Amino acid sequence: MQCEDQNKKEKEVQPQIGSNSLEAGTILTTPIGYIESCFMTKNGTPRQPSVCSLSRGCLRISKSVFNNPEHSLIGLEQFSHVWIVFVFHKNGRLSCKAKVQPPRLNGAKTGVFSTRSPHRPNAIGLTLVRLEKVEGSTLYLSGIDIIHGTPVVDIKPYIPEYDSPQPTIPFEDVQRKSPYKQDESPNCALSETYTETEEKSTRPDQPTSDHSPHSPDSEQHIPDNPSKITDIPKETSKLEDQNLKRTEKMPFPIFEDQYPREPECEKATKDDLLTFTQEKASKSTAANNNCRTGESFVPTWVRDAPVAILKVRFTPHAEKELMQFKAPNSTGEPSFRYFQSPEEAKCAISNVLCADPRSVYRRKQCQDRLFYFSLDTVHVTCWFGDGFAEVLRIQPIRENAKAQS
Numbered sequence: 001m002q003c004e005d006q007n008k009k010e011k012e013v014q015p016q017i018g019s020n021s022l023e024a025g026t027i028l029t030t031p032i033g034y035i036e037s038c039f040m041t042k043n044g045t046p047r048q049p050s051v052c053s054l055s056r057g058c059l060r061i062s063k064s065v066f067n068n069p070e071h072s073l074i075g076l077e078q079f080s081h082v083w084i085v086f087v088f089h090k091n092g093r094l095s096c097k098a099k100v101q102p103p104r105l106n107g108a109k110t111g112v113f114s115t116r117s118p119h120r121p122n123a124i125g126l127t128l129v130r131l132e133k134v135e136g137s138t139l140y141l142s143g144i145d146i147i148h149g150t151p152v153v154d155i156k157p158y159i160p161e162y163d164s165p166q167p168t169i170p171f172e173d174v175q176r177k178s179p180y181k182q183d184e185s186p187n188c189a190l191s192e193t194y195t196e197t198e199e200k201s202t203r204p205d206q207p208t209s210d211h212s213p214h215s216p217d218s219e220q221h222i223p224d225n226p227s228k229i230t231d232i233p234k235e236t237s238k239l240e241d242q243n244l245k246r247t248e249k250m251p252f253p254i255f256e257d258q259y260p261r262e263p264e265c266e267k268a269t270k271d272d273l274l275t276f277t278q279e280k281a282s283k284s285t286a287a288n289n290n291c292r293t294g295e296s297f298v299p300t301w302v303r304d305a306p307v308a309i310l311k312v313r314f315t316p317h318a319e320k321e322l323m324q325f326k327a328p329n330s331t332g333e334p335s336f337r338y339f340q341s342p343e344e345a346k347c348a349i350s351n352v353l354c355a356d357p358r359s360v361y362r363r364k365q366c367q368d369r370l371f372y373f374s375l376d377t378v379h380v381t382c383w384f385g386d387g388f389a390e391v392l393r394i395q396p397i398r399e400n401a402k403a404q405s
């Protein structure tokens with residue numbers, strides 16, 4: 001209700017279109033294109049790209065955005081993955097619920113911003129997909145969880161160094177291993193930390209004066225060898241330029257290359273790949289505050305969902321029906337649009353089903369109902385039993401059904 005009122009009010013306010021509109025916070029967004037996807041409807045569409053790496057689609061950059069849309073994709077082919085920022089246009093209505101029930105919580109509620117729910121105040125989705133190829137103004141994608149016709153508002157290259165947390169070099173290590181003397185320190189993360197500790201910190205995790213880089217004890221570890229820093233422009237080794245941003249003159253890799261990470265840090269990074277409970281994470285960071293490589297953690301429900309991975313089987317009849325589908329562009333009907341073979345389609349259908357695509361309501365209240373979904377040109381009928389899903393029927397999607405969705 002509140003949202004509706006607000007929507008009305010906002011409609012009454014004329015957006016300021018003009019040179020200052022961005023500064024004024026007016027959101028000017030236009031789709032750069034629309035997804036063509038192997039998923040026609042929300043039902044059965046994977047909840048995340050990781051569920052089905054074979055799910056394919058493409059995105060053609062619209063001519064209404066650029067005169068030469070293909071120019072906007074120059075260089076993108078050098079990336080293996082891209083972020084797709086899109087609008088959940090089939091939500092039906094705007095959502096104003098602060099708490100949602102993600103399927104992995106099996107009915108329990110949590111704050112919307114701690115989930116990837118499509119039902120959020122601004123229906124913006126974010127998906128990391130594999131970029132198969134770029135041809136002219138079209139991107140060919142795989143591993144998508146987005147339905148056909150979805151408006152896309154942006155594409156960004158996936159850069160692991162930017163898009164995943166990088167280990168922070170422990171303060172003491174940086175100081176200890178630094179080839180710089182204190183007053184030669186370059187303006188980078190090092191000098192930021194240095195500045196922080198200059199003001200005597202009361203935090204227990206900060207080095208005490210005994211172990212501070214200023215103490216004679218720690219100075220012993222500083223190699224007295226300024227020649228090691230020949231690659232660094234001279235002006236950057238002056239503290240006067242305190243406000244200089246690290247990235248402007250001193251790319252971080254210089255430190256990474258010169259000072260390999262401590263083994264504990266490596267270990268923490270690997271641990272981080274495993275299930276990281278809040279408790280474990282806070283213990284680990286508390287125990288090892290100076291080596292915060294295990295900074296990324298997620299709640300257990302994300303990785304240890306209370307929903308079992310299902311076994312998937314096909315009845316002989318369904319399997320036979322699937323085997324009749326032909327590769328794209330081959331003669332004969334029915335044919336796939338995205339999948340290259342019936343085996344590939346079978347694998348994709350299995351991936352979708354083993355993650356249990358049903359809503360919590362359906363899973364709990366309508367266990368014995370048939371479940372339908374479509375994938376590429378295939379309409380799938382299946383049912384769920386205890387710990388398994390069984391595909392009963394595979395039919396070609398009727399053209400009129402495709403047009404309606």
Ligand SMILES: C[S@@+](CC[C@H](N)C(=O)[O-])C[C@H]1O[C@@H](n2cnc3c(N)ncnc32)[C@H](O)[C@@H]1O
Nearest residue numbers: 042045046047088089090116125126146147150
């Ligand atoms: C849980 S969301 C996650 C999407 C994205 N990876 C994210 O984290 O923002 C994925 C689900 O959104 C739904 N969906 C996909 N495209 C949609 C669209 N255009 N409008 C509404 N819902 C959509 C599908 O049901 C799919 O299973």
